[in-house]
Amino acid sequence: MARIVLGTRMAVFASMPHLKLIVVDEEHDPSYKSGEGARYSARDLAVYRARLNGAKVILGSATPSLESWYHSRPAAEGGRYLRLEMPSRVGANAVLPNIAGVLPSTAGVLPLVRRVDMSHQPKGCVISPPLLDAIGQRIARGEQSMVFLNRRGYAPVLSCSDCDWKSTCPHCSAYRVFHKIDRSLRCHHCGFSERVPRACPDCGSLDIAPVGRGTERLEEQLALLLGGISRPDGSAVRIARIDADTTKLKGSLETQLAQVHSGEVDVLVGTQMIAKGHDFRRITLVAAINPDGALFSSDFRSPERLFGLLMQAAGRAGRDASNTSRSEMWVQTFHPTHPLYEALKQHDYPAFAQSQLVEREQAGMPPFSFQALVRADARTQEAAQAFLNAASQASLEVPELAAWRAHVSLYPAVPMSIARVANVERAQMLLECSSRTALQRFLSGWQTTLHASRAKPECKGLLRWAVDVDPLLI
Numbered sequence: 001m002a003r004i005v006l007g008t009r010m011a012v013f014a015s016m017p018h019l020k021l022i023v024v025d026e027e028h029d030p031s032y033k034s035g036e037g038a039r040y041s042a043r044d045l046a047v048y049r050a051r052l053n054g055a056k057v058i059l060g061s062a063t064p065s066l067e068s069w070y071h072s073r074p075a076a077e078g079g080r081y082l083r084l085e086m087p088s089r090v091g092a093n094a095v096l097p098n099i100a101g102v103l104p105s106t107a108g109v110l111p112l113v114r115r116v117d118m119s120h121q122p123k124g125c126v127i128s129p130p131l132l133d134a135i136g137q138r139i140a141r142g143e144q145s146m147v148f149l150n151r152r153g154y155a156p157v158l159s160c161s162d163c164d165w166k167s168t169c170p171h172c173s174a175y176r177v178f179h180k181i182d183r184s185l186r187c188h189h190c191g192f193s194e195r196v197p198r199a200c201p202d203c204g205s206l207d208i209a210p211v212g213r214g215t216e217r218l219e220e221q222l223a224l225l226l227g228g229i230s231r232p233d234g235s236a237v238r239i240a241r242i243d244a245d246t247t248k249l250k251g252s253l254e255t256q257l258a259q260v261h262s263g264e265v266d267v268l269v270g271t272q273m274i275a276k277g278h279d280f281r282r283i284t285l286v287a288a289i290n291p292d293g294a295l296f297s298s299d300f301r302s303p304e305r306l307f308g309l310l311m312q313a314a315g316r317a318g319r320d321a322s323n324t325s326r327s328e329m330w331v332q333t334f335h336p337t338h339p340l341y342e343a344l345k346q347h348d349y350p351a352f353a354q355s356q357l358v359e360r361e362q363a364g365m366p367p368f369s370f371q372a373l374v375r376a377d378a379r380t381q382e383a384a385q386a387f388l389n390a391a392s393q394a395s396l397e398v399p400e401l402a403a404w405r406a407h408v409s410l411y412p413a414v415p416m417s418i419a420r421v422a423n424v425e426r427a428q429m430l431l432e433c434s435s436r437t438a439l440q441r442f443l444s445g446w447q448t449t450l451h452a453s454r455a456k457p458e459c460k461g462l463l464r465w466a467v468d469v470d471p472l473l474i
Contacts, residue, residue, distance in 0.1 A: 009034065009042030012049060019053045022046045026276075027059035027068060028308055030472045039468055043068075062315065062349070063308035066360070069353045070367045111286070111317040111327040113345040115336040126213060126221050131287055131330050135226070138285050139266050142232045143323065145285040146268045147218065148275050148313050152243040153177035154217045155210030158185060160200035162207055173420040178210050179245065180217070190422040215243050218289065219269045231266060242270040276312035281320040286313050287330040295338060298417070299474055300365050303340055307352050310344055364432070366470070370439050372431040373471040374450070377424050379461035381415055384427035387462050388413035391453040392429065395446055404442035408433045424463065430474065443467060 032042040072083035157175040158167040169187040176185040186193040247253040294306035318327025343352035378384035433439035
C-alpha cells in the first residue's frame with residue numbers, strides 16, 4: 001500500500017484509510033476549482049476531508065488566497081487556521097564559501113523590484129530603454145532573462161483604419177486573435193480559424209493592421225532590438241517563446257525547457273506558463289510587460305490574481321545562490337505608484353492582503369460574505385435571462401424558502417462578460433448572503449424551483465444551467 005500519494009485535484013478523492021496529512025501546494029491556484037461536471041474546490045474538500053479523518057492540512061503558498069489568509073488570523077480574532085510564515089527564500093542562511101563575489105548574507109535574498117513609468121518612455125515603445133539595457137547586460141554576462149506577457153498570439157485584434165472593421169468571431173462575442181506565424185485569425189474561445197484576409201472584408205481597404213501585442217509580436221520586437229548584441233562567445237542572441245501555441249506538439253515543452261536549462265536560450269518570452277513552478281537557475285532578470293489591465297478589471301479578484309502572478313514571476317529570478325544578489329524583477333507600468341506595485345516592490349504580501357481585505361469588508365465582498373452564481377446557457381440571450389429571472393421570481397412564492405430568502409440577495413440576470421461562445425448565449429445571476437448556512441439552505445431548497453422553471457414557455461431554448469458556489473470568476 002502506498003504511504004504517499006501525489007496527484008492533481010482529483011487526488012483529494014483517493015482512498016487512503018490511514019490518512020493523516022494532506023498538503024495542498026500553491027493553494028491559491030484557481031485550477032483547484034473544478035469548472036465543469038461536478039463543481040468542487042479541491043482545497044476546500046481537503047480541509048473538509050481532513051476534519052472527517054482527523055488529519056492535518058498544510059495549505060502552502062507564497063501568495064495565499066485572501067480567504068485562507070483571513071482564516072489564518074489570530075484565534076482571538078476568530079481565525080481557524082494556524083499561520084506559519086517563511087519570510088525568506090530557502091537558503092537564506094546558507095554559507096557559500098567557494099563562490100567568488102557572493103556574500104553569505106546574499107543567499108536566498110528576494111529579487112529587487114524595479115518599476116518603469118511608461119509615461120516617461122518614448123511613445124509607442126514596447127520595451128523601455130532601461131529594461132533593454134538591463135537585458136543586454138545579462139546577455140553579456142552569460143545570464144538569462146525572462147519577459148512575461150500574459151497574451152499569446154501576435155496581436156489581440158486586426159482592425160481596418162478606414163471603416164473600423166475588427167476581426168470579430170462570427171460564433172462568439174469576442175475578437176479573433178491574429179497569429180502571424182501561420183497568417184491566421186483564431187478565436188481562443190471556440191477555436192474557429194481562417195486565413196487573414198488580403199483586404200478589409202467590409203470596405204475592401206488594404207489598410208488593415210494589428211492592434212495591441214501578444215507574445216509572438218514581443219518575440220519579434222525583441223529579436224529586432226537585440227540584433228546588435230552578441231553572447232560572450234560571439235554568437236547571436238537566442239530568443240525562445242513558450243506559450244500554448246509553441247507547446248502543442250508532444251514533447252515540445254520538454255524540449256524547450258531543456259534548452260533553457262542548458263543555457264542555449266538568452267531571453268525567454270512567454271505567458272503565465274513560464275511565470276510559476278519552474279526552477280530556472282540561470283535567470284537573473286524577469287520583466288512583466290503591460291500588467292496594468294488587471295488593476296481596473298470589473299472582477300474584484302483581479303488585483304489578488306495579478307499580485308500572486310507577479311510574485312510568482314519574480315520568484316523565477318535568482319534561484320541559484322550565486323546569482324541572487326544580481327536578480328531583479330522589472331515591471332513596466334503607467335501606474336508605478338499604485339499600492340499593488342508598492343507592496344510588490346517590498347515583497348510585502350501581508351500589506352497587500354490587509355489593504356484588499358479592508359476594501360472587501362467595506363464592499364461586503366468575500367470573505368466577509370458568501371456568493372453563488374447560477375449560470376444558464378441557451379440558444380438566445382433572452383431565454384437564458386428569462387430562465388434565471390423566472391427562477392428568482394418563483395422563489396418568492398415557495399413558503400419553505402421564505403425564511404432563507406430574506407437573508408439572500410438575488411441580483412437580476414445579466415449576460416456573462418463573454419456573452420456568446422460557439423453560438424451559445426450565456427447569462428448569469430449572482431446570489432450573495434452574509435451567512436453560508438442561509439445560502440446553502442436556500443440553494444438546496446431552490447433546486448426544485450430551478451428544475452420547474454426550465455419548462456416555462458419563455459425559457460424555450462435553454463440548454464443547461466449550473467450552480468457555482470464560491471465562484472472565482474464573475
